[in-house]
Amino acid sequence: MSKIALYGATGAIGSRVLDEALSRGHTVTAVVRDPAKLTRTHPNLRVVTGDALDPESVAEAAKGQDVVVSAVGGGDGPGHMATIRPSVESLVSALRTLGADAPRLVLVGGAGSLRVPGGKQVWDAEGLPDFVLQIMHAHGDALDYCRTVDDVRWTSLSPAATIEPGERTGSYRTATDDLVVDADGNSRISTEDYAVALLDEIEEPRHTGERFTVGY
Template sequence: MNIAILGASGNVGSRLVAEALSRGHRVTAVARNANAAADTAQLRHIAAAVGDPSLADRLAGHDAIVSAIHFTQAGPEALLMLVRKSGVKRYLVVGGAGSLEIAPGKALVDTPDFPAAYAEEAQAGKAFLGALRGADDLNWTFLSPSALLVAGERTGKFRLGGDELLVDAHGKSWISMEDYAVAMLDEVERPAHERKRFTVGY
């Protein structure tokens, strides 16, 4: 497949690039500081921001766009407009855990103990998910990690869920960035959550 990854130089974005390449896909890595000199037959770099007027045309023809851009860096209006202009049919978003429910109708980000340092990004992610749910013209998927998204190992062993926060037998909610990338690329290859949010955790 031809997969474009926005925010490709970040912690999650770089792991998505690595996972996609390991599966034999052709990847277009988009980041503000992308190095086109590192291009290969399988990997092409584009140095651009979301608002770059030429980016949509350069993304045209891809099978999927995966966005790993922080929600406070680019809102839904700019990103959804980019996807629409590109004509790419599938749009997958690296979501956050804050919008996951810990009880019916109660999001993690709205609890008193939610870390203040992450609240702005989490609320922006919650709003982004709401915008996607109102975008009837897009084939989108929003993958929320567990509460802790950390550097770790690629095990390929994890659980998938829907809108509820996943917690393991010890009360911990976590997933490695490497296994998160596995779950995202599984979804790219075999769509099972079109126009839905789902989550991944141990």
């Protein structure tokens, strides 16, 4: 079992990652700015105060962990976009200070930069609201930054075009940079099955140093 430090544990995606990790027997340290917002209790859960934007705080929380998971910016509101790339830069900076003992970094990414048939990307679709486009491009900027990092073990997991709470089926399909769509051309994944895919990657790493995506 792994020791996991989790940022964003109170969010829509992070809370499912927390549930999935605990259900598999992993030990989770939820790093939150306001511990009062995380009311979940579990023998394998520890809640500490910290900030993904503070490298010193990150380094302290990451010591002794096997994996750091960041679900920061995994929401759908405009307030998230200002923290997406800066938090990734802070996490990488902190892990660098730990040298050979640094845990792996697993990031909740975005779908906007995924390719769709015809050579365009998801964010090229017509009619997307401005704040959604801004969040998509913020995730794209964070991924571009990650691709310059070769001294920290990182993985970014992009969701399908539509991700929302639903059923945990335990089934999904993966790709690297191409949007996963079903036979009807739909691209979707439940937050529960997204969390399954993320924990599967933690337990059996297949995408170190790259982005991958999941969908039905």
